[in-house]
Amino acid sequence: MSSVRAAEREMHRGEDEDDERRRQRKLEEALEVKSLRRIISAYLNYPEAAEEDVRRYERSFKMLPPSHKALLSHYPLKFQRLRRCISVNSYFIFSMLQAFEPPLDLSQDTDVRDGPHLERVSYNHDVSGVKSVRSSQSNSTSERMHISNSDQACCGEGSSAVCSSPIGVTTKKEVNNEDHCDSITERHTSGREYNREMHNCDGNDAIDSNGDVSSPTRTWLDPSLQLHVPLVDVDKVRCIVRNIVRDWAAEGQKERDQCYKPILEELDSLFADRSKESPPACLVPGAGLGRLALEISCLGFISQGNEFSYYMMICSSFILNHSRTAGEWTIYPWIHSNCNSLSDSDQLHPVSVPDIHPASAGITEGFSMCGGDFVEVYNDPNQVGVWDAVVTCFFIDTAHNIVEYIEIISRILKDGGVWINMGPLLYHFAEMYGQDDEMSIELSLEDVKRVALHYGFHFEKEKTIETTYTTNPKSMMQNRYNAAFWTMRKRSAIATKQATP
């Protein structure tokens, strides 16, 4: 009799736990929806926020005495041109959003209070790749998406903290077979204005003569679901635009030559004997907009980019999977700052993207982008000893705890595998005073190296590379980093054991 009662009690406890887990999952999903809506809203708020800037410039101009105004008689025309540039940027952004397929039902009720224990949540979702979504390394964890309160859109020049605070990330499902010609039917006024402008601009036939569009609506782009977002969120969108230049424009070639080329040359020489039949596997954590991961794939590696920012993933997925030709889009990346311009035409300089057609670039089978927090995704036991190379470019300083990053990099590498790093130590969570007391371990380069030795690495190469990060090449301000470049090799477990006292 008592054993029956014990079994019943056990059963009830099981049911309670199931209920609790269900509640928890629902809450997590609601928070994810909220985060994603906020990111989409930030993208959608771009035209309005940019327009507000122009209105501000106009107000200042109006305050000038007539004699000063007369000296700047070209200014009204500049404001007009700025508005046109904003329209063109908005066109790119809205096209990108239209191509995006949210992993969650964004119209669902999200009336939840954000419990502190739910700041970081994750869920399973497919991720995108140019050709084949899954690499041979794919497993359940490599498909995990992450929405985090520490999502960071990265900007270099002009922003003291390279990355700013909250929100989340997104991804897209498989891509190549989809035709995303549909357009947004309704939007707030500025959106409609932009549509009309674009119609006049380049005769885009998805938009009718009233500035309306005929194709099916993305219901989650409905204005009623849009949130008011702080300007700092819209700043992240502007940073993404600059990241597009770094990764996907001819104007970013110099920066790519400084940052990506030494990594590619190193991989090329370290894996000189690689074969097409059995390509080595390379992971790129913090892959940003995916160019480095793509170049590594084109070099003959199974390449996987890992990225946790929805801002980045929406954009990289669009460029990698939806670009039809090189130079398909025009953007104006530098219009948002009047500072340090040599001329108005520099500020209003158009940039064509992408500089190459990614799908024709010659990728190796197995190229993929994996959405999710590096720590969560690659701490999985299935990832142990999987990778021949891990490449980190401007990434290791994004850690709350850099020791944990190094430990994971060591664990997921095969014995004899290599870690190539390039970047500064501008810790992203340093100086985030008052922000929920975010943990931030900020090691010197000397300590980083010491920790790496502890985790079984030994140095093969080390140098300093001078570089910029998302810098306007024509600006009078050029922030430079003396970035650390190294190649470290993971010793075999036995050798590490023998070397450790």
Ligand SMILES: C[S@@+](CC[C@H](N)C(=O)[O-])C[C@H]1O[C@@H](n2cnc3c(N)ncnc32)[C@H](O)[C@@H]1O
């Ligand atoms: C400074 S950016 C560098 C991007 C790219 N590697 C480059 O060189 O242009 C750092 C990137 O790491 C991403 N990131 C930061 N923390 C991450 C994490 N824990 N897991 C995955 N990605 C992360 C950011 O979203 C951002 O895209």
